[in-house]
Structures are given as structure tokens and as C-alpha cells.
Amino acid sequence: MAALWIIRPGRISMVYNKLTPQQEHVIVDKGTESPFTGEYLNNKQEGTYVCKRCGAGLYKSSDKFDSHCGWPSFDDEIAGMVKRIPDADGTRTEIVCAACDAHLGHVFIGEGFTKKNVRHCVNSVSLSFIPAVKQNKKAYFAGGCFWGVEYWFEKADGVTAVSSGYMGGHVSRPTYQQVCDGTSGHAEAVEVQYDPEKISYEELAKLFFEIHDPTQQDGQGPDIGQQYRSAIFYADGEQKETADRLIKQLGKNGLHITTSVEPAADFWPAEEYHQNYYAKNGRQPYCHVRTKRF
Numbered sequence: 001m002a003a004l005w006i007i008r009p010g011r012i013s014m015v016y017n018k019l020t021p022q023q024e025h026v027i028v029d030k031g032t033e034s035p036f037t038g039e040y041l042n043n044k045q046e047g048t049y050v051c052k053r054c055g056a057g058l059y060k061s062s063d064k065f066d067s068h069c070g071w072p073s074f075d076d077e078i079a080g081m082v083k084r085i086p087d088a089d090g091t092r093t094e095i096v097c098a099a100c101d102a103h104l105g106h107v108f109i110g111e112g113f114t115k116k117n118v119r120h121c122v123n124s125v126s127l128s129f130i131p132a133v134k135q136n137k138k139a140y141f142a143g144g145c146f147w148g149v150e151y152w153f154e155k156a157d158g159v160t161a162v163s164s165g166y167m168g169g170h171v172s173r174p175t176y177q178q179v180c181d182g183t184s185g186h187a188e189a190v191e192v193q194y195d196p197e198k199i200s201y202e203e204l205a206k207l208f209f210e211i212h213d214p215t216q217q218d219g220q221g222p223d224i225g226q227q228y229r230s231a232i233f234y235a236d237g238e239q240k241e242t243a244d245r246l247i248k249q250l251g252k253n254g255l256h257i258t259t260s261v262e263p264a265a266d267f268w269p270a271e272e273y274h275q276n277y278y279a280k281n282g283r284q285p286y287c288h289v290r291t292k293r294f
């Protein structure tokens with residue numbers, strides 16, 4: 001019979017992070033950092049607070065609130081990760097890391113700060129912060145031949161990937177031939193992946209309006225047909241609001257915009273030879289030049 005090992009937090013031998021004397025004073029000797037001095041007191045970033053000593057996840061940024069007491073405050077812990085023990089002073093409740101018993105601070109109940117009515121008052125020194133990994137977002141634009149649209153979006157800072165493909169039609173897995181014949185109803189479109197910390201959707205949409213002619217109906221330059229129509233396919237309400245607002249703004253400037261604003265549907269990547277067309281062929285777009293409109 002195979003041996004069965006049960007590993008419990010706190011009982012396995014852990015490799016702890018090396019502590020500075022100040023960290024050791026708080027974490028091991030149960031000291032308190034001076035109020036209004038801690039590194040994380042006003043940290044509003046999204047992420048997870050982990051134990052400085054063992055790295056166990058203790059608190060989520062979504063549970064952090066401003067108590068104005070001088071130390072980071074949380075109204076909840078990550079389930080099972082924080083242990084409550086009676087404080088040596090006989091009145092307060094001390095909180096420690098459930099995995100390594102590092103001193104964190106104290107917990108108070110019934111102060112009325114938040115709905116949960118709990119305040120974990122935690123020393124910044126006892127914590128390390130791990131920012132949440134930002135997810136790239138996606139945006140979809142159709143503005144004539146996708147080679148040229150892709151070319152321009154590839155050049156934008158904050159854009160991480162651009163693919164050429166088809167969107168807005170009524171058949172699955174359309175081929176280039178079907179799209180060109182106009183039988184599938186799709187527009188040539190690009191999928192733009194971007195880092196919202198570096199470039200906003202509004203900046204992308206403005207770029208879109210400047211790299212094609214949004215006043216031409218069902219075509220771009222010499223490319224005529226509904227597959228070359230101008231369209232913004234929005235992925236959420238915020239994108240739709242931005243698209244509508246920019247179209248209104250251009251209208252006020254005297255442009256009659258034909259761009260349709262439609263909900264994003266299935267994006268069908270185009271055949272490989274269409275991807276990065278101008279970069280692969282070392283040429284410049286014939287139908288897409290940048291014209292300042294904002």
C-alpha cells in the first residue's frame with residue numbers, strides 16, 4: 001500500500017523570505033509600524049496582498065477600504081488564510097498568517113466602516129503586494145481592405161497583436177472568395193489586441209477614423225462592395241458609447257460618416273497569406289493613408 005502523506009499548512013518545512021530588522025520587529029516580535037507610514041496604506045491597485053514572510057495569499061485588493069486609521073484596512077480575508085488569536089493584552093484579537101503564524105495586526109468588529117462590519121488592521125510591513133495581471137482587450141474595426149487597416153494598427157504603441165479576418169456576415173468559416181463575392185455578408189475586419197494601460201479604446205477608434213475614409217459608402221477608394229464597408233464592431237457598452245460619440249463629433253465637424261456601429265460577432269481569421277501582408281511584402285498600403293480628423 002502506498003504511503004499517504006497529509007501536508008498541512010504550518011507543518012511542512014517552509015522556506016521563508018529573509019526579513020529586515022524592521023520586518024522582524026513586526027512579524028516575529030508582534031510590533032506595530034507607525035501609523036500613516038506604511039507602503040500599502042494608500043495603494044489602490046488591483047491585486048493580492050500576500051504574507052511578507054511565506055508568500056501565502058492573505059487579502060484581495062477588492063476587500064481593502066479607507067478607514068483613515070493609519071494602517072491598511074480590509075473587511076475580509078482570503079478564506080482560511082488568516083488566523084485569529086487572543087492578543088496578549090487580553091482584550092484585542094490578533095491576526096496572524098494561517099500558514100506561518102507571521103504577525104499581521106488586529107481585527108476589529110462592529111465599528112460600522114463597511115457592510116461586513118469588520119476591519120482587519122494590517123501592518124504594511126507584514127505584506128507584499130502582487131499586482132493583478134492586466135488582461136489585453138480586443139477591438140474590431142472594418143475600414144476597407146484589411147491589409148491597410150492592419151498595417152496602421154500594427155504601428156500603434158500599446159497594440160500587442162493585429163489579425164486580419166472577417167466579421168459581420170451570416171455564414172460560418174467564410175473564405176476570402178465568399179467574402180469577395182459578397183455572398184457571405186462579411187466585412188474585411190481586423191482584430192486588435194491592446195493593453196488598456198498603454199492605449200485607450202478611444203485612441204484606437206480615433207486612429208481608425210483617420211486611416212480610412214469613413215464617409216465613403218460600401219467601399220474604400222477603388223475597392224467597392226459591402227465587404228469593404230466601414231464598421232466598428234463593439235465588444236462592450238463602453239466601446240459602443242465611444243464609437244457613437246466620435247461619430248457625432250465628426251458629424252459636427254461636417255463629415256457625413258457612413259460607419260456602422262454593430263455588436264461584435266464571430267471573428268473569422270483570414271487565410272495566412274493575408275496576415276501582415278504589407279510587412280511580409282515590404283510595401284506600403286495603396287488605399288490607407290493617415291488623415292488628421294481629431
Ligand SMILES: [Zn+2]
Nearest residue numbers: 051054097100
Ligand atoms: Zn505567512
